Amino acid sequence: MTPTPIWHSPAEVPADLGPTAVSIGNYDGVHRGHRAVLDQLVRHAEARDLAPVALTFWPHPRHVMTGVAEPPLLTGHADRDRLLLLAGVAGVLDLEYTLEFAQHSPEDFVRTFLVEGLGARCVVLGEDALFGKGNSGTIHTMRALGEELGFEVVTVADVGPEGEGSGRISSSAIRADLLRGDVAAAAEMLGRRHTVTDTVHHGFQRGRELGFPTANLGPHPAGLVPADGVYAGRLTVLEQDPRHEGCPPLAGAPATISIGTNPTFTVDGVPQRVVEAYVHGDHTLDLYGDTVRLEFVDYQRPTLRFESVDALVVQMHEDVEVTRRTLEVDASRPESAG
Incomplete structure (x- = not known):
């Protein structure tokens, strides 16, 4: 395998990786703006015969520096790294961010992780990139270090909703769109x-009793939960419980x-907030213990x-029909995102 x-x-980086082109970021969501940088990273790497590498961090630096898990992240740790690999990089250097790590000066960070750790010959960044202790390193700092340490710096313009x-x-x-349900x-x-x-x-099995069995997620799934x-x-099953192997x-x-909090059913008078999915079709489906990914259309x-x-049952039937029609339209769109 x-x-x-x-x-x-850096000790885990393969010795035969060769010189690299590197981009640095938190990449929360690995959205279109991030992928514009990553696309440029891959293009410049290919033109220079370098290996494209994304350098990133976990936990999110802001969470570490403030001690508060805000803002909520769009993607979980594993999904973030998976999406980076899907963007075409040859590897991801995913560094643990700690208060001690945050003390690296811009020069220490670049010398230790980019030059010595990854053999960087090209660094691809947005114009507003910051790095090093107190975010004191800027694109101007990176260019000066590139001249001193022997790597090229390429900047990428911001990408907006309608393109560059x-x-x-x-x-x-x-995040704001998701928190209002859009x-x-x-x-x-x-x-x-x-x-x-x-x-x-x-869960409480109430959906099954009503003819709509649901797959219930836990209270803290990976990825930002949209508005109620x-x-x-x-729904996609990523990993099956051993009991379901062969299915x-x-x-x-x-x-x-x-x-959301179910306003029709409560526990001791207290509404319970849940994320649950009714999979259309087979009501005998057993997903308990499976790791699943829910995609919001x-x-x-x-x-x-x-x-x-x-x-409630009448409304649930209507909800399923609306979903069916929505997904039929979505599937017919060539540009449909998956």
């Missing part, structure tokens, strides 16, 4: 559908996804309180 090219220290020169796509703008607008900036990932947990509401989406895993299965409606269980 070929090792996954994700390294957590139309503003700036940012993780914070995508998953379609978020997908435009991401360049793909937003996803969350988790292991399927046992009902969404059209898809064909689902891939992009149509799903109606519900997020479009927002359908807010969460509602129903006067009776019968009224």
